[in-house]
Amino acid sequence: MSTTLRPAAASRPAGEPPRGRAARRTPAHQIRRRLTPYGFLSPTGVLLIILMATPIIMVVWYSFMDGVITSDNPAFVGFDNYLEVLANPVFYTAVRNTFVFTGISVVAHFTIGLAFALMLNSPLLGDRTKGLFRALYVLPWLFTVAIVAVLWRLLLNPNGVVNYIFGSLGLTDGQTEWLANPSSALLAVTFINIWAGYPFFMISLLAGLQGIPRDLYEAARVDGAGAWQQFRNITIPQLRPIIISMALLDLIWTSQQFPLIWMTTGGGPINATEVLSTFTYKLAFTSYDFSLASAAAVIVLLLSMVLAFFYVRHQKGRD
Amino acid sequence: MSNGAQIRRTLVAGLGVSALAVVAGCGSDGSAQSDGGDVVLEFSQWWEPELPDGYFRGLMDQFEEENPGITVELLSGPYASTKEQVVAGAAAGTMSDVVGLDGAWVNDFAGQGSIADLSAVMEEVGYDTSNLASEVQVDGSTYMIPVVNFVYPMFTNDDLLAAAGVDGPPQTRGEFADAAEKISALDESTHGWVLPLSLEAPNGVQNDVMSWVWASGGSMLSDGQPALTGNPDVADGAQFVKDLWDAGVVAPGAFTMKEQDKVEEFTNGRVGMMIDSLAHVNTLRDSNPDLSFSVSALPAEDGYTGERGIPYASWGIGIAENSEHKAEAFKLIEFLMSEGPNADLSEAAHAFPGNTESVPDFVEGDEVFSAAFEIYQDGYPANEFVGLPVAEQLMRDLGEEFQKALDGQQTVDEALAAAQEKWEAKF
Known part of the structure; x- marks a missing residue:
């Protein structure tokens, strides 16, 4: 059954003057009526301006x-x-570092976020286990940047826990200067940024995964599709809008990352971790x-x- | 219109007005006049958090009691955020009436016209400057008065020195290099010296690199202009640090190490020697009560017999040019620089007073501070970055080039030449 609402004026005989509230629609009233939405928007507009x-x-x-x-x-x-x-040659160093830092971070955020989201969405894990992992995996996102910077500066200190573990396992000599060595500093701060940022992707993709209709997978299984084919032909296409939105937002945010780099390396050693934000900050404030x-x-x-x-x-x- | 709609509209209008009020509030200036006609002075500084709880407020209460009609509102924060606040205030013309200053900022703020010429204010009120230990001047006018001074002597870990077979704190560069090598030979995780060269806070260039030059009577300036090249004192000092680096006696992580990391390395007994602020004596004692350490003058070049420059940092004070209460603001400065309160503040901060007549008790009652005071009196305070334009950037420029030299990308002479070129562009 369908219902059609018709404007009141259409039911009025032609030439008959409007009655009731419509009778009060003077030009001044109409102007006020038109301006009312702008009045409501004005606080936001003023703040935006x-x-x-x-x-x-x-x-x-x-x-x-x-x-x-x-x-x-x-x-x-x-x-x-x-x-x-x-x-200024340092500007180009900053541009290059920004691209490396941002590119690697976004790809890693997506890869790790998707892997963890798939795991948390898997029927192979019980609800309690999922809850535990979800809490653990989201943990880096709960720390402020200052805490993340201090935490990783301590962990990556030449006398820190990371060197102790790697040294004990014989993987390194246990004296690596992760943040202070020009050849490893950029990768080290990128790693910290990846650690701090993947939960954003994970949570968003997990929400997307939970919204994919089950019957799509059932139909695919009936058609003989394996796990990889289901992933490639159902999961990824269904997640594509979220992936693109997240990736673009992450590109914008990561390319503007300042506090993490400033608090861990200050753009150094030499110019190894100089990015556009630290370059601009130094021009302004030093x-x-x-x-x-x-x-x-x-x-x-x-x-x-x-x-x-x-x-x-x-x-x-x-x- | 229904009652509900009317209420909604009123709420929206109220929100709009509130938003405008918030925005307008952001633009208010630094000083204020309270309802009773009293002058309210805003005083932004980083000192209060570094002093015992409630101490600085108590000192301000004492000032208010002695100066009825003046109220002091403290704006306190860590050093870095105070600096940004002062820079932003200078740019926006909303600087607090009285501002805590670092000597490294003075030239820029004076050039910008955001801090007042104190010489003129002092002349106006007839202030006698004879008791001031120092004044920071730009073009012959005073813009900052150091309230208290923190000197940077050499700290030595007595136990590590003894274990390494070193008789006592080194007096010369040769003895220092020898002691550093012996300490580094003790075990893999122990190093002779610690050198913080972080580019975020590049004051390591001032306190830990250039201090070697000043300790032997050298200078990095000639007639107020950069003199990093063609200057044997600077070249020798920089080469000495490079030699220590090449000898492997410097604690790892130097390129991103900050002052607090340096103190931590020393506190934990991982380095034998460091150049550091006297302000950290209590931190060392509290963090590691078993640590046995002493302070001494920075080693000088072998054979040098002249006076030794000792690096220092100050809690300086100045008045905002935009302040409407300069006379009242100077009363606060006068109070802080007077003999009693200045001695008290020095006592609480464990620093040396800016008033030559003030003698804090800790100088006589504590072996470490007593030794430091002796070093201070035997030598002269040396910090050539104070009063220079964009002083922090100068440190960073030299720091970057020096890091390249330590990393083997260029020689020390090339580093100094590159830094000289950058410095000249800024003078």
């Missing part, structure tokens, strides 16, 4: 000036700050060159916007 739009516009403006904040009369210098940032820092920040913003564009397009595609 003050907290989001204004700082971004100011930073973009700063990037075209020389000596902002530290000088009373900053001068307009056009793209000079951008040229100076782009001429060189007090807020103009150059703004130019670097705008470059980072543009790079992030490319990722954000794909994310928004993907989300729109889903809708």
